[in-house]
Amino acid sequence: MVGLHIIQNSPAKLALNSTLKSSLRQAVTGGGTTGSFGAPTERDDKRHAITTDTLDTYALERWEASIQTILHYMVSSGHGQLPTKPSQGVLYLLQRSELMKSVHGSPLQITSSGFQFLLHSPHDQLWSLLLQYLHMAEERQMDLVEVLSFLFMLSTMELGREYSTDPLSETQKAMLEDLRDYGLVWQRKASSKRFSPTRLATTLTSLSPPLPTSSTTRTAQAGSGSVALTTGAGQQGFIVLETNYRVYAYTDNPLEIAVLNLFVTMKYRFPNLAVGMLTRESVRKALSNGISADQIISYLTTHAHPQMRKNNPLLPVTVQDQIRLWELERNRLKSAEGFLYKDFASQADYEYVLSYAKQIGVVLWENAMKRAFFGTLDGHANIRAFIERRTGGG
Structure with a gap:
């Protein structure tokens, strides 16, 4: 607040900046022409x-x-x-x-x-x-x-x-x-x-x-x-989730049904009810669009039907675990662009360069037995310059 000149820099007392104080008083009392709180008008009619x-x-x-x-x-x-x-x-x-x-x-x-x-x-x-x-x-x-x-x-x-x-x-x-x-x-x-x-x-x-x-x-x-x-069914809760992965949505709101369609395979539509299934394919489709398992579970929890809220836990544990397992199944492999460094002349050279790469935080994988490690794309210029300095430009 001192840096923004809201209060004065004084160790003895805490006081507002004099310019701010006068401007604040003027604004609160409606003085001046700044109109800090607007200029009210009254209609004749x-x-x-x-x-x-x-x-x-x-x-x-x-x-x-x-x-x-x-x-x-x-x-x-x-x-x-x-x-x-x-x-x-x-x-x-x-x-x-x-x-x-x-x-x-x-x-x-x-x-x-x-x-x-x-x-x-x-x-x-x-x-x-x-x-x-x-x-x-x-x-x-x-x-x-x-x-x-x-x-x-x-x-x-x-x-x-x-x-x-x-x-x-x-x-x-x-x-x-x-x-x-x-x-x-x-x-x-x-x-x-x-x-x-x-x-x-x-x-x-x-x-x-x-x-x-x-x-x-x-x-x-x-x-x-x-x-x-009214603010719609979503505020009260409209989703019922069963242990067999079947989803019942008691709503006719097109938006709410469209949101469910992001991670649920819809089966039937009635005037005030939509029925679908949580499947491996539907959840993986949502995951591929950047939606996480926790976000799916959070949405189902937030919009759970009042009848569901009598359950403890609210959502079936088996369904929650399966959604997370489908996410882990998809995340078993991760790809990253970068450079592989190998064929070091000695173990000392390998450890010296590896230590520098770890210091700048660009190591993604290492194998001491093969004297090789994999670095990020952004860190390649720094590692290459470091190796050239160590080998005298060779």
């Missing part, structure tokens, strides 16, 4: 004032419309039939964050990090995307300080109030369009001079849930109809 229920409805619809499109694309690895495809900007973000990757020009495939992203809560998923948005800010010639300032400003705003766009910089006005797509801010129309933060934005820096919880179903008036705000 109270009938058009926004309500928190309307904001929750809007946030849920926009978040699900954006994140569900992203998740559907990820689990289908770019091959699935989707009603809408993510924009090029979103696809670029997925690649930059290494949630998906292309190998040798192949279509984008979900990675281990991408599957872990599926397991996260909406709050964690949102921050993962926002952090990547920060990394990309400078590429888009956006002021990183203003981007951070606006995100923290949103988190301190009051839910249900409207704020003016006049004090915002050009960078922050550009951010409004991006954040509106994800449901973090609401505007009556794109050219409006007012905006309201949704619950997704006001809970960025708090432990409060970013969307209405699954334990309560809130109904908000949206135009002439009503919208039920």
Whole structure:
């Protein structure tokens, strides 16, 4: 904090930096023209004032419309039939964050990090995307300080109030369009001079849930109809796993079924039930895409049906062990590019070069009987130079 000039460097007392102190007091009391907590506005016609229920409805619809499109694309690895495809900007973000990757020009495939992203809560998923948005800010010639300032400003705003766009910089006005797509801010129309933060934005820096919880179903008036705000079966748990490796998924959510299809061989589909099997082939397919055995077990545990949670242990031990054995079976052999060093003139020469290679941490395999060892590709230049120095350039 001393290095950031937040507190003064004094051994006798702990005090805020004087400049920070005055700026903080000004921000908290609403003084000055910086608008640290936004510039609230009031409508003359109270009938058009926004309500928190309307904001929750809007946030849920926009978040699900954006994140569900992203998740559907990820689990289908770019091959699935989707009603809408993510924009090029979103696809670029997925690649930059290494949630998906292309190998040798192949279509984008979900990675281990991408599957872990599926397991996260909406709050964690949102921050993962926002952090990547920060990394990309400078590429888009956006002021990183203003981007951070606006995100923290949103988190301190009051839910249900409207704020003016006049004090915002050009960078922050550009951010409004991006954040509106994800449901973090609401505007009556794109050219409006007012905006309201949704619950997704006001809970960025708090432990409060970013969307209405699954334990309560809130109904908000949206135009002439009503919208039920629920978060789907996944929050309650919908998977039943039997000791014979059969999986029952009590859901009609296409995304949840698509995620299961990454490591389960689906057999039957009914209106509210999908049945499949955990097989060696299906698990090995998931492992080849970078999904680990622990991630598969974690997903099954996280989304276990309430009836399953009465079991101890929750998942059958035999099934957990078999999934891990399938992973070990695949990982028996590992390949690595490098160089083989052999034909040393003496045991002393071999041990001397081997000792140097171990010091720089590039030895992958060694055999003292054959006076040979295998080093990494990156370490070859150093080892070669070391040998040439020892042999006088011979």
